[in-house]
Amino acid sequence: MSGEIEKTVVDKARAAREAARALASATSAAKDRALGAMAEMLSGNAAEILDANAVDVEGARGAGSPAAFVDRLTLTEARVEKTAQGLREVIALPDPVGRVIDGWRRPNGLEIRKVRVPLGVVGIIYESRPDVTVDAAGLCLKAGNAVVLRGGSEAIESNKALVRVIRTAVESAGLPRDAVQLIETTDRAAALKMMKLNGLIDVLIPRGGAALIQRVIENATVPVIETGVGNCHVYVDRAADLAMAREIVFNAKCQRPGVCNAMETLLVHGAVADKFLPEMAKRLTDAGVELRGCERTRELVPQAKEATEEDFHAEFLSLILAVKVVDSLDEAIAHIGKYGTMHSEAIVTKDYGAGRMFVEQVDAAAVYINASTRFTDGYQYGLGAEIGISTQKLHARGPMGLEELTTYKWVVYGDGQVRT
Amino acid sequence: MSGEIEKTVVDKARAAREAARALASATSAAKDRALGAMAEMLSGNAAEILDANAVDVEGARGAGSPAAFVDRLTLTEARVEKTAQGLREVIALPDPVGRVIDGWRRPNGLEIRKVRVPLGVVGIIYESRPDVTVDAAGLCLKAGNAVVLRGGSEAIESNKALVRVIRTAVESAGLPRDAVQLIETTDRAAALKMMKLNGLIDVLIPRGGAALIQRVIENATVPVIETGVGNCHVYVDRAADLAMAREIVFNAKCQRPGVCNAMETLLVHGAVADKFLPEMAKRLTDAGVELRGCERTRELVPQAKEATEEDFHAEFLSLILAVKVVDSLDEAIAHIGKYGTMHSEAIVTKDYGAGRMFVEQVDAAAVYINASTRFTDGYQYGLGAEIGISTQKLHARGPMGLEELTTYKWVVYGDGQVRT
Numbered sequence: 140m141s142g143e144i145e146k147t148v149v150d151k152a153r154a155a156r157e158a159a160r161a162l163a164s165a166t167s168a169a170k171d172r173a174l175g176a177m178a179e180m181l182s183g184n185a186a187e188i189l190d191a192n193a194v195d196v197e198g199a200r201g202a203g204s205p206a207a208f209v210d211r212l213t214l215t216e217a218r219v220e221k222t223a224q225g226l227r228e229v230i231a232l233p234d235p236v237g238r239v240i241d242g243w244r245r246p247n248g249l250e251i252r253k254v255r256v257p258l259g260v261v262g263i264i265y266e267s268r269p270d271v272t273v274d275a276a277g278l279c280l281k282a283g284n285a286v287v288l289r290g291g292s293e294a295i296e297s298n299k300a301l302v303r304v305i306r307t308a309v310e311s312a313g314l315p316r317d318a319v320q321l322i323e324t325t326d327r328a329a330a331l332k333m334m335k336l337n338g339l340i341d342v343l344i345p346r347g348g349a350a351l352i353q354r355v356i357e358n359a360t361v362p363v364i365e366t367g368v369g370n371c372h373v374y375v376d377r378a379a380d381l382a383m384a385r386e387i388v389f390n391a392k393c394q395r396p397g398v399c400n401a402m403e404t405l406l407v408h409g410a411v412a413d414k415f416l417p418e419m420a421k422r423l424t425d426a427g428v429e430l431r432g433c434e435r436t437r438e439l440v441p442q443a444k445e446a447t448e449e450d451f452h453a454e455f456l457s458l459i460l461a462v463k464v465v466d467s468l469d470e471a472i473a474h475i476g477k478y479g480t481m482h483s484e485a486i487v488t489k490d491y492g493a494g495r496m497f498v499e500q501v502d503a504a505a506v507y508i509n510a511s512t513r514f515t516d517g518y519q520y521g522l523g524a525e526i527g528i529s530t531q532k533l534h535a536r537g538p539m540g541l542e543e544l545t546t547y548k549w550v551v552y553g554d555g556q557v558r559t
Numbered sequence: 560m561s562g563e564i565e566k567t568v569v570d571k572a573r574a575a576r577e578a579a580r581a582l583a584s585a586t587s588a589a590k591d592r593a594l595g596a597m598a599e600m601l602s603g604n605a606a607e608i609l610d611a612n613a614v615d616v617e618g619a620r621g622a623g624s625p626a627a628f629v630d631r632l633t634l635t636e637a638r639v640e641k642t643a644q645g646l647r648e649v650i651a652l653p654d655p656v657g658r659v660i661d662g663w664r665r666p667n668g669l670e671i672r673k674v675r676v677p678l679g680v681v682g683i684i685y686e687s688r689p690d691v692t693v694d695a696a697g698l699c700l701k702a703g704n705a706v707v708l709r710g711g712s713e714a715i716e717s718n719k720a721l722v723r724v725i726r727t728a729v730e731s732a733g734l735p736r737d738a739v740q741l742i743e744t745t746d747r748a749a750a751l752k753m754m755k756l757n758g759l760i761d762v763l764i765p766r767g768g769a770a771l772i773q774r775v776i777e778n779a780t781v782p783v784i785e786t787g788v789g790n791c792h793v794y795v796d797r798a799a800d801l802a803m804a805r806e807i808v809f810n811a812k813c814q815r816p817g818v819c820n821a822m823e824t825l826l827v828h829g830a831v832a833d834k835f836l837p838e839m840a841k842r843l844t845d846a847g848v849e850l851r852g853c854e855r856t857r858e859l860v861p862q863a864k865e866a867t868e869e870d871f872h873a874e875f876l877s878l879i880l881a882v883k884v885v886d887s888l889d890e891a892i893a894h895i896g897k898y899g900t901m902h903s904e905a906i907v908t909k910d911y912g913a914g915r916m917f918v919e920q921v922d923a924a925a926v927y928i929n930a931s932t933r934f935t936d937g938y939q940y941g942l943g944a945e946i947g948i949s950t951q952k953l954h955a956r957g958p959m960g961l962e963e964l965t966t967y968k969w970v971v972y973g974d975g976q977v978r979t
Binding site for chain 1: 580583584663665669671676678679757761762776777780782783784785800803806807809810811814896918919920922923924925926927928929930931933934935939940941951952953954956957966967968969970971972973974975976977978979
């Protein structure tokens with residue numbers, strides 16, 4: 140049984156690799172045509188997709204899944220239309236493939252070129268979010284990659300319907316339908332096999348919660364791009380503009396608490412804590428935020444619960460905020476170094492030196508002076524759509540757009556050079 | 560016992576991480592001073608280093624190690640001087656850290672900067688080659704990284720002596736000696752632990768043979784840069800300048816057969832095989848090359864043995880060459896796709912279209928038209944010293960110099976921006 144599942148996974152990855160060869164030399168025009176067909180056919184087949192989705196939603200409800208989970212799983216005509224619109228936006232983005240990144244001539248006459256090429260076959264392991272199926276397929280295709288999708292089991296019927304439509308659309312544009320593969324078995328063995336297909340899958344991108352990402356990191360031998368877990372901090376310096384700090388803190392926590400670039404811990408310099416914290420705490424509490432503070436915080440903010448060590452490590456993804464009063468910029472930086480996940484970190488300060496030191500010493504994908512952590516996002520940076528936010532240091536850091544779905548190749552032109 | 564070994568590894572990695580923080584903001588001048596001190600002290604302490612090395616060499620000889628192994632293990636005054644000279648050359652290279660790679664202003668006034676920063680802590684797992692100890696420490700330091708070194712057990716005394724000198728030198732230049740760590744226990748448990756230190760080690764670079772690299776890929780949860788295994792091909796097209804092809808083939812095989820960018824399989828188009836192969840084979844055989852050919856090769860080259868499937872997969876690293884006659888450029892590309900290791904691949908041709916197709920469809924770190932595969936090398940490309948040659952697609956491909964030992968950070972300057 141498990142052997143059969145593994146064979147299916149290998150067969151799909153092999154078909155993807157074959158398709159990747161054709162995609163690597165596909166023109167931008169052909170890829171954009173495929174994206175356009177995908178968008179059109181998703182809209183045109185919305186009824187079929189929604190029927191399949193209804194089966195998944197019913198299953199999830201029957202299994203007693205939480206409302207937020209069911210919401211992420213649910214497609215509506217408007218949501219299908221939104222994914223189609225997303226594909227149309229990808230068409231408008233420049234094709235990263237073929238760009239000469241660098242180049243020079245060597246003394247012996249060799250012409251050296253560093254040229255952007257697709258990664259090849261990208262594996263995406265994600266949770267039960269059908270919109271990711273469309274996004275990932277679209278972005279991978281535009282960057283010239285074949286994709287092997289392995290979504291959460293609760294979304295399997297939706298994913299099957301979506302991928303059926305997508306593959307038909309790709310083929311209608313003259314590209315190989317095998318460029319988009321869905322692992323249809325929901326058995327764990329399939330995901331495990333996928334993680335070890337070195338040579339067939341070039342890179343794995345897990346998208347989802349900390350547990351999913353951890354599972355991939357621990358089991359994969361294929362190179363992984365770690366994404367998403369964000370224990371982000373805002374540090375209100377002693378030299379902060381406190382009014383500005385209040386807006387940034389409120390925005391970083393409350394504007395959309397369920398996402399990875401939302402603030403999870405607030406750090407406040409002791410010299411401004413009494414001026415800043417009580418009023419800030421009231422505004423947060425009024426907005427429904429539960430505060431969990433260190434001892435000094437709780438002296439100033441009676442409504443705050445006691446923060447545990449675990450709270451400072453937590454990615455709450457909800458209206459909970461850990462708060463700590465620190466005695467110095469150094470202490471703030473050390474706290475972030477110990478508890479942060481190298482995602483997004485912000486300082487609010489008017490002090491040039493403090494800002495400079497924070498930027499230099501905080502080791503994170505994105506570091507902000509006087510702005511909300513919520514900006515770590517491909518669209519907000521002006522990169523266009525993103526496939527995820529990398530929290531590792533290899534290959535890509537922060538928002539990963541089309542360029543991050545490519546690699547490069549050295550192309551060397553000679554006229555008979557040999558090495559002496 | 561194993562618990563104690565693991566604790567030592569964790570302690571060293573933790574010390575490295577602490578040192579990495581200081582190194583990240585060290586000036587180029589300070590780092591260059593440290594490199595200069597390393598070079599000077601290596602020369603000045605050559606006697607001590609050679610004494611330690613003599614113990615290792617005696618041990619390896621006593622264990623009956625092959626001559627080539629003992630040779631790579633052996634240090635001489637000249638070889639120590641050569642490593643010192645290598646460090647002086649690294650001083651001359653530009654510091655990659657701090658360079659603004661890209662940057663722009665967003666409509667909301669946010670100033671976005673993509674800035675090169677060190678990777679942090681680099682782990683190097685390598686074989687019994689003491690020169691790698693010095694090279695790796697020097698390159699990592701210049702790129703602002705702390706390094707955790709785990710060399711082959713047969714070189715342990717040499718490595719201890721070298722690292723003692725290097726750490727003293729680093730400290731004499733005002734940088735933390737903990738920036739260079741050597742795992743002194745030769746127990747396998749130490750290497751295994753190192754491979755799983757996510758959060759303490761940012762990237763692992765294995766340097767050595769296929770078995771070592773495979774072990775790291777299979778066991779590591781820390782991101783790995785796969786290096787070095789090269790099953791490289793030269794394809795002599797039907798439109799090749801055969802005189803040029805002879806020089807390139809001879810160079811790619813014979814100039815230094817023991818390295819990863821040497822050719823291991825020769826592919827020849829059937830239309831020129833009878834004109835090309837017999838004379839080429841004679842020249843190679845005269846130079847001591849053992850030929851292993853496909854059936855058609857052996858019809859033209861009687862001295863060739865029969866090539867097995869295994870031979871086409873092999874990285875011989877010696878004067879052995881697999882030879883295959885193909886019927887088309889497509890067949891050559893397919894053969895490389897099946898057997899190659901994505902290292903270095905060359906075509907010899909005068910045909911514009913054939914060259915273009917080869918460059919586009921061959922998926923390798925370096926692709927050559929009319930030049931020897933032997934050029935895949937940081938010095939030959941003009942990048943300066945290299946830490947290895949990546950054969951994976953994430954992060955870096957081909958020769959990895961100082962820039963590839965860095966990552967980037969997004970730095971965002973605002974004046975109170977929040978997300979709406």
